[in-house]
Amino acid sequence: MTMYDIIYKKREGGELTKEEIDFFIEGYTRGDIPDYQASAFLMAVYFRGLTKKETFMLTDAMRYSGDNIDLSSISGIKVDKHSTGGVGDKTTLIVGPLAASCGVPIAKMSGRGLGFTGGTIDKLESISGYRTSVESQEFIDTVNSVGISVIGQTAHIAPADKKLYALRDVTATVDNMGLISGSIMSKKLASGSDAIVLDVKCGSGAFMKDFDSALKLADYMVEIGHSAGKKTAAFITDMAQPLGSAVGNALEVKEAINVLKGEGPEDITELSLQLSAYMVFLGEKAKTYEEAYQMVETNLKNLKGLEKFSQFVKAHGGNENIIYDFNLFPTAKIKVNVLANQEGYVETIHADDIGRAALALGAGRHKKEDKIDLSAGILLQKKMGDKVTVGDVIAEIHGNEDEKVKEAKAIIEKAYKVSKNKQIKQKLIKALIAYKNEKIY
């Protein structure tokens, strides 16, 4: 078997065997197969696609290219959640504590972000004292004692995916359902949870621009999860505009806390309830999804979720007073309002543009080495469908450099489109690919 034969077979539209896929992934991870053969192969995959069977095998090969986390010393059904990423998505900080407050053990490894804003780990670092890097025994102990721990990825998870993704990124071979779903799921499966709730974002601000692609991706990922014996379900949720109001690291943590206080924006509150309810359902702490939903709703109202948030922050060395004193968060020096210059209704808020504005303010990274400004970001005061009159504050910019704030302001002004006509609100949750009982048991 040679890599040439594998490229040729895929180029001709053939279906690869497990041996061929393992040969590729193992050889590429070791460095025996050069980048130039891998990229030619990836482009052939772009044109010919991967069958579901090939995708399962590819995912499996990438999953076992590195460490697989052993969470067996945590009792109960460990449930993970993964979002394909969107502007203003801080749901992990909400659904983790909510599900944990219902008894579902959450042992989550999160990444740092490369893009518009930081990842969950960056966001958590805006809480003073919070240690994102802990030994695996402490991680497991925290889940066993508190019910939830969220740390940075320390283990050697799916190195094949890491190497392949970097190559795809520079060779225009990212856009393929098999490769995308395999990339996400290889890491999720290696992370050791028993069940996974996926949040597939869909719309102008997401990687999947249209519903059909999002549905296909969700379907691929759910089937990969099932094929690996994990309970997996996927929500498809709207990302035409940013989620919630806050975009930027500290601003997003504050909004997450507000949601847990019952004072958050309606959209992210509702999405968090549904996601965490499904986690509780898959974690078998409720018999039905409806029962699970009532449980998380109750724990939102009685502040049990907020309490869990406080506990896990404390367990990680973070200052738990932060939930009542937002002055403890890093704060931007400059606050500038963006005003409406037209009367009407907000027709669109291009999420990508809001993300770009946040990046311009320093809330995200261009390169891996970039330092993030945790205080910088944007608070959207008007969302799609809202009525505005001239002079209304539509957004609030938080920044630390005049030039950057000016740049962000110009981007945000263009991101909003106001129309004379009343707008029909988009549904936030577009579809749910439920955990298919029959496939697992």
Next chain:
Amino acid sequence: MTMYDIIYKKREGGELTKEEIDFFIEGYTRGDIPDYQASAFLMAVYFRGLTKKETFMLTDAMRYSGDNIDLSSISGIKVDKHSTGGVGDKTTLIVGPLAASCGVPIAKMSGRGLGFTGGTIDKLESISGYRTSVESQEFIDTVNSVGISVIGQTAHIAPADKKLYALRDVTATVDNMGLISGSIMSKKLASGSDAIVLDVKCGSGAFMKDFDSALKLADYMVEIGHSAGKKTAAFITDMAQPLGSAVGNALEVKEAINVLKGEGPEDITELSLQLSAYMVFLGEKAKTYEEAYQMVETNLKNLKGLEKFSQFVKAHGGNENIIYDFNLFPTAKIKVNVLANQEGYVETIHADDIGRAALALGAGRHKKEDKIDLSAGILLQKKMGDKVTVGDVIAEIHGNEDEKVKEAKAIIEKAYKVSKNKQIKQKLIKALIAYKNEKIY
């Protein structure tokens, strides 16, 4: 402009501009664009194709990536000939002297072969004393005094093509009309001749297996030649079986001499007459192709072609007595006959298999560094359509090691297929894409 954008554009089916193609070729030749981006691009080209316009621009960019030979100090219309390669093709050694004997200056740089047998330069080295590597002034002087010189490629011709071809070879991205024709023509155009006669081989023993592909390739190359202002024509000729009888370096030179003596096999004699006639026609030494054909036929009969062969061998330091004394050629120690084990008519002689047998005997190279056995090879005593009875010698193996001869014998036995039915002889010359007058003047 970035290489990523160029890959993406081609992936999406876009037509590249001259700036984009130049950016790619220049950057890749310099080493600024990595192999892994080039190979992803090449695979996208495999699926999306290149328009003729793109092919012209790519050829041009590769042509000017290195030296362009200046033949202006040779008077007259310099004519080059190129074959896409096939088993037993020794026509350069025949058509060069024949066309030169009619007054067409032939200044030819040839390569060494990687494959079944050596290239023209390897074959010439079976003539004792022949110097294949000479300074460019001596090359030009020889053409001016003798009318023909054939040397190894010394100049830095189309390095972009060399680098790209090596990459295509290991990434399954060879098979594309634009890339194949651009690769051949970039080198031909840089070699400095004014006119080019192409011999596009077609059939099981050639790169182009079917007539339609061969026709398309011929058409692309002729148009590239025209677009560069060179008179270009292409023959499409059969390569279902090896050309002539001899396969292997010294054996092929001997056969070429026999053809020039009027004693060669019919197929290669006829093809050589037609190719050299077209060279004479494009070289404007005859008003029509028919007149040119009469000239070369006359010079075959009166041995003027043979005389020219002798003169150019001598000019290169080779022993010209070789044309009358074949004992001066390297000779194999072992001669083994392959016998027919069935009565009937030869239905096929798979050219690829004969080539593989020659390679097994040591007549060709697996790797660039391999040393060629100049004396080894095969003489086919029966060709397609010939009648055979059991025990007839169908082929003669010339080798120097028993094991290799045994291996070659087994391959040759399988290469011949004998049928009870009388066979219709295939036409050797399948098509001619004539030089299109209207496109140049």
